[in-house]
Amino acid sequence: MTDLTLVTFDWVPDLPRGYVRDLRIRWALNEANLPYTVASVPFRDRTDPAFEAHPFDQVPWIEDAGRPIFESGAILLYLGRKSTALMPEDQAGRDAVTQWVLAALNSVEMAVLPWTLYRFVGDKEDTPGRAMLEQFLTGRLTHMEQVLAHGGWLTGQFTVADILMSDVLRLADRFDALADFPACRAYVEKAKGRPAFQAAHDDQMAHFAAAD
Numbered sequence: 445m446t447d448l449t450l451v452t453f454d455w456v457p458d459l460p461r462g463y464v465r466d467l468r469i470r471w472a473l474n475e476a477n478l479p480y481t482v483a484s485v486p487f488r489d490r491t492d493p494a495f496e497a498h499p500f501d502q503v504p505w506i507e508d509a510g511r512p513i514f515e516s517g518a519i520l521l522y523l524g525r526k527s528t529a530l531m532p533e534d535q536a537g538r539d540a541v542t543q544w545v546l547a548a549l550n551s552v553e554m555a556v557l558p559w560t561l562y563r564f565v566g567d568k569e570d571t572p573g574r575a576m577l578e579q580f581l582t583g584r585l586t587h588m589e590q591v592l593a594h595g596g597w598l599t600g601q602f603t604v605a606d607i608l609m610s611d612v613l614r615l616a617d618r619f620d621a622l623a624d625f626p627a628c629r630a631y632v633e634k635a636k637g638r639p640a641f642q643a644a645h646d647d648q649m650a651h652f653a654a655a656d
């Protein structure tokens with residue numbers, strides 16, 4: 445019996461499978477051995493009343509004893525406070541994790557996501573907007589390459605900040621953006637090698653496949 449529920453879509457098309465953000469949450473729950481159940485909301489009907497818990501009609505969110513929490517970064521920080529496998533207990537350690545969670549979302553994912561949208565739709569046209577996005581992403585990856593050059597996790601021990609940062613970089617890697625950034629790529633590979641990631645990935649794939 446568990447009070448933690450992870451909410452995700454009931455089904456998605458092939459392209460986003462393996463990258464839907466519930467994977468970040470599954471991964472953290474696995475790392476911490478926190479029991480949870482999965483609930484689904486309809487991908488094809490965002491007017492379903494079940495989306496009341498999410499102001500943008502998106503996934504994921506969790507419910508802990510019935511209380512909903514949305515935004516993957518907020519959920520990861522929330523879970524981090526439940527387990528030292530996800531976040532240290534001391535304030536300095538927690539501050540370091542928090543800054544990297546926000547950096548992953550607001551400095552790195554902010555550059556990765558619009559860049560990948562061009563790839564998703566196959567837009568190869570040379571436009572000033574696209575050139576600016578290339579430059580924006582290259583700048584962020586250049587800095588991350590320096591940060592990750594030591595070959596370790598972001599704050600020393602593995603934390604939710606690494607779940608988020610490696611998941612953001614994994615999406616960039618899907619479209620080969622890390623080809624010139626070997627430290628970033630090695631970091632993603634190291635993260636993907638964790639059994640908790642692999643279980644989360646397999647579970648997400650199985651969840652969507654079950655609804656085909």
Ligand SMILES: N[C@@H](CCC(=O)N[C@@H](CS)C(=O)NCC(=O)O)C(=O)O
Nearest residue numbers: 463464465501502503504515516517
């Ligand atoms: N900032 C949100 C983004 C959530 C998000 O983009 N979720 C996607 C699935 S990975 C979604 O629900 N997409 C459908 C939509 O935006 O309508 C988070 O990190 O939780």
